[in-house]
Amino acid sequence: MTDTAPAIELKGISKAFGPVQANKDISIRVMPGTIHGIIGENGAGKSTLMSILYGFYKADAGEIFIAGRKTDIPDSQAAIAAGIGMVFQHFKLVENFTVLENIILGAEDGRLLKPSLSKARKSLISLSEDYGLNVDPDALIQDIGVGMQQRVEILKALYRQADILILDEPTGVLTPAEADQLFRILGRLRSEGKTIILITHKLREIMEITDTVSVMRRGQMTATVKTAETSPQELAELMVGRKVLLRVNKEPATPGDVILDVRGLRVVDDKGVERLRGIDLQIRAGEVLGLAGVAGNGQSELLEVLGGYADGTGSVMLNGTPLDLSGKKSDGQSRRARGVAHVPEDRQREGLIMDFQAWENNVFGYHHDDRFNSGLLMDHAAIRADAEDKMARFDVRPPDPTLAAKNFSGGNQQKIVLAREIERNPDLLLIGQPTRGVDIGAIEFIHEQIIALRDQGKAILLVSVELEEILALSDRIAVMFDGQIMGERAADQTDEKELGLLMAGITDTENEHSVAEVEANLARAGGDARKEV
């Protein structure tokens, strides 16, 4: 250890929400000019800790030292004054303001805007140059891509003279190319002496960019290690508390007959925008087709139309018989009757009724089944028994069918949905973001279930924004961009780089492409859609 004071030091921070201890006696030291990663499963307490640091919550106990001085942070103003800048997962930008206007928002001096604007312009240009941020001060937020929006957030913090930058899950909405660019910028900020705290659940990012890393588990800091002296395997074990399989074990697929045959599928949304522009794809029995793409490029619409709750045009054959894409026979009930099961992308909004108890959710969508009803009334005893059985088989914790869905963790909620859909023995499983907001331990289990279903000879359409997940599970990968399929690759003959270019709408994957080119393409088409997600 050197003599310099740490940029941030937390001592014994604790915070409880009612009976839940979100943070328990947490201490960290982050030295200036380093990138410190905080990694942990969902609900481990990372966000709570950062919220305390940024003045959103008050800690029940503990002290915060900034550059060696004990500091109280009662609100975000105080955090900014102490030199802390935060880049949230969901950006806090005014869509119809320019970059410049967004930067000074809340930091205007005087009643007139003009002096602040011209002052800000000067410092913005120099900041932008110093750190290679490459941002146009006069562009409207709604016209620029997500990657650039994120850089505006970083600029906002820098403009407020932040020395410490906290980034919360910054790569969630980025393509691999954009993520790489972000990491280059973070590296540059580090070399200029800034201190960066990176909150993420992605091991790869931690290994790639951080100097030191702290692992959180169930509200406690389980370890702080030098990144160079650890491995992804070790970190995963620290996060989960036991040995974890990071790779999915699977045999090569043995595809059978074509189960799903989609041709020229188009979807126009309420606003008249064409979200799917002629999709062709096929899925055979016993294979997983992964659909990669930046969120908002039509994947959700594809799932919705196949799941029966959005109208479309074109031709979709299931087991050789056409599916109705609009009208009376095109709803969730009819699809289920045809053997299509659907694990929706947003389980909390669609897949579950959060206020319903687990057993009630267990029949959601299948509540008309004979075995769950006796005459006019629902057979609660049968539904409960079935729920108990499924919860045991899918290892839902706690295995209490009378607990409301909202009281389960993300991973266990997903298991409830999966159990409901997989146990129906469907011909086709549509599965969107199977592990979003799911902890590593449950990810492993969910992946195993998907592969097991494939090996039973089912067709699976997997949509995920996590490229790693797509690569690990899929047999074939199709990439969507702006409502179209950009290309299809065999999973074992492609890599993140190639898929990343396809995700940005660049089909010429042989040649080198600049980040600027990727960005321009995304901003032109996919960028707009991404903001809605």
Next chain:
Amino acid sequence: MDVMPKWAEVILVPLISLLLAAILSALVILSIGEDPIAAVNLMVKGALGSTYGWGYTLYYATNFIFTGLAVAVAFHARLFNIGGEGQAMLGGLGVALAALYIPWPHWTLALIGAGTMAALFGAVWAAIPGWLQAKRGSHVVITTIMFNFIAAALLNYVLVNVMRPPGSMDPASARFPEAVHLPTLHELLAPLGIAFSKSAPANVSLLVAVAACVVVWLLIWRTRLGYEIRAYGHSQPAAKYAGISPVRITMVTMIISGALAGLMAINNVMGESERLVLNATEGAGFIGIAVALMGRSHPVGVFFAALLFGFLYQGGAELALWTSIPRELIVVIQALVILFTGALDNMVRMPLERLFLMFRRPGPPSPTPETEPKPGPRSAQSESAE
């Protein structure tokens, strides 16, 4: 939601709200120089002290059970049916038509026939706003309010121009024939040897109301339709995902809600006035909203809340009769109860929740999923891969 035990949620919160309303009402009564204790005594005696008082209390409660259930059913689908008043008025029209123009051999058949008409008229009156909501997106709150005015105007027209007996100066229908007279509690209880006030209006409709509570409970918590209504009410995207048609649920729910509100007419029109008069509903449609709020949209809660409001109505009338407390102040007191139990619910709930949290913290940690040990040996894993 799960912060408080169920008994606190269901009993403590309304009780405290009621207490607050009572205290404030007492202050109001004090400020005009009357004795609040005496006023409470008078209310209790007037509403519950005799079978006459009970007869009125139960009569009002019957009205409120029907309208309260109507609002409650719609609440489960997140539809705010404020049109109970208009639907009950139309129900009255249905009852009057059935009673006046069909020769009924016996009151039982008349009750079934007129009840069906009442429910049908109420249902149609709610179905139109329901359709406008489901198909056109016109907000049901706005349209049901407007339909209350249309109902009042329509009834006015019908009573003045169509149904008024020739020569009558009164905007009311003719008296119903004797055959459709519903037995009052006096007549029902007399064979059992129980003496019940002869002049109180409570009648056999009370039993229909109680039966309606049971049916609504079965509907909401035991049938597939109720399941779909609740699912739709909790999350519309989820309902869509499950293949539950929003149009169907909106329409069906509004129709059931309107039918319940319309059914109230068997009590006030058929059971009490025995003819259709202007403003027969006397605001019961609006009280139904407070009743449903206070009863947490649960039939049992609705039943007790309706009893409470029946007591307030009857007790209030006694108060107006025997003290110098003006009628308007009694309305103020009733309004205070509505305000505290309905609108200001969270004012009581939030501090109470905090209180419960405070008491819980030092105790043993409750088994929330976050504190449950998560990972561990997973024996079920191999089976589930089947």
